[in-house]
Amino acid sequence: MILVTGGLGMIGAHTARALLDLGHDVVVTAHRRGEVPAFLAGRVTVEALDVTDRAAFLALGERHAITDIVHLAGSIPGENPVDFFRTDTAGLLNALDAARAWGVRRFAVASSLGVYFGRPEIPWTEGLSLPTAALPHLIIAFKKAVEPLTTHSLAGSGVQPVVLRIGTIWGPLVDPESPFCPIPPLVNAALRGSEPPTLHAEDGGDVCYAPDAGRAIALLTTAETLRHDTYNVSSGRRFTYGEFAEVLKLDLAPGRANGPGEDPYLDISRLTEDTGFKPQFDVAASVADYVAWRAEHPR
Known part of the structure; x- marks a missing residue:
């Protein structure tokens, strides 16, 4: 079974649908959003979860035989940026803890095309070194930090990290x-x-249209082998x-x-x-x- 955190959000829901269409069992987590999209109704297991609750997160592994994780859960910044960074970092670290504890095969995590801001080359490719540049939004700043936090946390664990540099999705x-x-x-x-x-x-x-983005993430999560740990996800x-x-x-x-x-x-x-x-x-x-x-x- 594949776990998709934030699986009732736009990208998460389309990822879950694509995984289901590929024949996989899927469990999604939801915190603030409870309505299941019509295209997932009756097809997916929904777990209410605050990803910042480490014990509750790890308890998912007692109820489901989770083989892979797609971590897409995230919050919206408020007035205090420290609160936003604390919340989303806690969620990420708990997901990484779970990946290691459960011995999953692959851990895919959302990054952003915004990590390339400051590079003049077009198009943006994964081989470009990420620049030191002012970033226009707190979410992009966090996504840029997600990448080394994920790859270093999973080093030597046997869990393959997959950094998803997700484009502009609608x-x-x-x-x-x-x-x-x-x-x-x-x-x-x-x-x-x-x-x-x-x-x-x-x-x-x-x-990139959301069903295409979801299918790309599903394929990266389930591919037999991947040669890299970082992939752009968009229309190209x-x-x-x-x-x-x-x-x-x-x-x-x-x-x-x-x-x-x-x-x-x-x-x-x-x-x-x-x-x-x-x-x-x-x-x-x-x-x-x-x-x-x-x-x-x-x-």
Whole structure:
């Protein structure tokens, strides 16, 4: 059985679905979010868990024969950054403790494309040295710390770490007004018949539809062998907001907001070579799928 912490969140739920579709039994943990998405209902075991509770975390291993862990649980920063770092670090360390105690085969953990901020090369590849740069958000700062904490904690344990440098993900279960990706607000403007957010047609960058991201993580978790401990997870191409606006029949400002240049995106050659992953959703297919989902669901 594979454990997905934060498994009712957007990325976690799509990862759980992909693992189920591959034929694996899955248990997901949930803390604040209790509603099970329609595509998981009746298919997945749900455990209520505060991942900062070490004893409760380790007790999961007494109820389930867990073979692999995908650690995606995380919190949203409040006013005190120390509280955020304390909470998410405790959750990570408890998950790592569990991985070692249970002797799981593989431990996959969420990092972020933000770890590359400051690198001028495009696309971003896993072989780039991570720069010392100012980071725009506390979550990205934590994700950058997650990587060495995970690999050093599992060294010599027999548990294989898999660092997931996850790109810009959107799709079913995303916050319709997400501050991290303009695509959901753009699509929701079309659904409401309201003015789209202020975007320029030639701006864009890294975008991946959530079912594709979940499938990529599932493949990395279950692959027979992996040659690396770090993988980019995204679509592997640069998108523009104009591509989405064309499908949605919306008008955006022409050109780029800040003049000529390139927008970074993640190279997924390593992911494809080791798992065979290829995205199944292009712009039109992702928009159609999301619009159909939103016809029956609030987010």
